[in-house]
Amino acid sequence: MGPELLGFAAAGICAYAADLGLFIWLRGPVGLDPLTAKALSFVAGCTVAYAGNALGTYRREQARVSRLRQYGIFFAVNIAGAVVQLLCIAVSHYGLGLTSQRADTVSGAGIGMALATVLRFWGTRTLVFRTAGREASWTG
Numbered sequence: 001m002g003p004e005l006l007g008f009a010a011a012g013i014c015a016y017a018a019d020l021g022l023f024i025w026l027r028g029p030v031g032l033d034p035l036t037a038k039a040l041s042f043v044a045g046c047t048v049a050y051a052g053n054a055l056g057t058y059r060r061e062q063a064r065v066s067r068l069r070q071y072g073i074f075f076a077v078n079i080a081g082a083v084v085q086l087l088c089i090a091v092s093h094y095g096l097g098l099t100s101q102r103a104d105t106v107s108g109a110g111i112g113m114a115l116a117t118v119l120r121f122w123g124t125r126t127l128v129f130r131t132a133g134r135e136a137s138w139t140g
Helices: 002-027 034-057 067-095 101-128
Strands: none
Touching (some): 002 034
16 A cells, blocks of 8 residues: 555655746736635646646556546545545534634645645545445455
8 A cells, every 4th residue: 555655645746836837927917816726726736636647647547437537526526625624624613713914824734735635645646546346345
């Protein structure tokens, strides 16, 4: 699992860089509103992560469904990860009353990102790029 984790992390770092860079460019020089800029940069980041995993980390895995369907499942897993991050912020900010910028950052970019990354790794290896050996057991 070591090489798989490293490949997943490398694809994720590249995706994060693409997401952040595109968001900054769309908000700055292009002048888009923040939600449109974030939606577009999120899709770009998902695409980079999928490509990195499909062509790198899981390149030896035989696709059991079309690449388009595989990308759709991958995108859904990433949406679920984003929801986890938002839920962490909501619980911390509104449920626990921790309303400082630091608390929001810790809950969203710290705790939320960690939980979302675990979910994304699990979803990517079991739902998107599953192999015959992993099909019988969801724990891999």
